[in-house]
Amino acid sequence: MGAGYTAPMQDRPTDPTLKLLLEALALAPDNAPLRMHVATAMEKAAQPRDALSHFERLLGDRALGDEAGLGAARCALSLGELDRALGFVNAVLTSVPEHAMGLLLRARVHERRNEHRDARRDYERAVQLDPELADTKLWDALLPSRVEPDGAVGKEPETGPREGVTFADVGGLDDVKERIRMRIVLPFQKPDLFAAFGKKGGGGMLFYGPPGCGKTFLARATAGECGAHFVSVGLHEVLDMWIGNSERQLHAIFEDARRRAPTVLFFDEVDALGMQRAKLVTGAMRGVITQFLAELDGFASRNEKVLVLGATNTPWDVDSAFRRPGRFSQVLFVPPPDRPGRAQILKLKLAEKPQGPMDFQRLAEMTEGWSGADLENLIDAAAESAIGKSLASGKVEPITMPMLEAARARLRPSTREWFGTIRNHVQFANESGQYDEAADYMRRHNLM
């Protein structure tokens, strides 16, 4: 963390004590106990966002790191940032597994994430360790009768619901889905069959392509196809918050995925690691990368029921060390949807909304080069018109073709820019053929 870093301040402190503390801290920014005071005071003053930034700066502190981790987790929890909260508290529990307050806090985070079994387990352990921590309100919320109203109590392993989105929710991309099915889903479900033919499991798949075309969505749907849990990790976020603590955090993430297996562990923005490696300012970053690769290699050799997927918009920033066998050995281009794909996506996204007669063929023709996210925006814009009209007329007015056409005239697709960027890489840095799929797509669409 750079010495010049100042915590972002959303709210200027109104509390005079807090103001004094902050002035003192400005004079002695390296005074960790003082910063802890500030963070705690801010948390009490209901300024969780600011408090969180101070707690984060203390995470690497040898004496105060764990306390700061819990503070950060509490703040993230109160901000509703549940993934972050879980990350913070997991890191503390990795270093002190029997931390009673930590376990109680993690129980609260799990409760908010609707992972009631995990919450109960943590809560019970916390209270065993420290009976003073008993919290009847939390416990009531976790009673099994309230957990799975459909009577599924006991059937689900201790890890919360599996992913619900499947390939049926993904419009178009038939080739891509087929390849994922053959290369990823089936080996995951039937490892023995693949082993019999000398095909090794392990090794993840890296999705690349223009923004908004469904890389993240596909990863989620792959988890659904595998009947697995879906754990998504934004690497930029991990790296930004965890300077000095990233290794611990990464390990906690991999451990969590193991514990919840079967799991699809998805790393978004894999380029974050590659870029950092290129810059390689500090030895600390090297440690993170080494840790990450070691964790990946560990999965490949132990054949656990954890599938690792990654996604990036900038595959050229991903270090080649990540592509070795057993790591992200397979690379898959996720293109913008073709015409039938666009029609299908529009149909899927409009399905639950009031709509008039639709000509999906025509809509698909009008949206060449549009991503799935662009199509979602298009529908949102048309929905706004429909809502305006409904407010005026006092009854529900459906989304109509003219509304969509008007929105089409106002909006622009977002994938062109990306193809502009990748063009050079395809032309001049494609010796190993890693961008062949993108190159092929670009040739067919006159983008080269």
Ligand SMILES: Nc1ncnc2c1ncn2[C@@H]1O[C@H](COP(=O)(O)OP(=O)(O)OP(=O)(O)O)[C@@H](O)[C@H]1O
């Ligand atoms: N093929 C598709 N079928 C259905 N929905 C899609 C499809 N592609 C994109 N979408 C919709 O667009 C949204 C954005 O897609 P997603 O986040 O998966 O894109 P991405 O490729 O990961 O983008 P980025 O590179 O910006 O991370 C999704 O939440 C999804 O609702």
Ligand SMILES: [Mg+2]
């Ligand atoms: Mg994404």
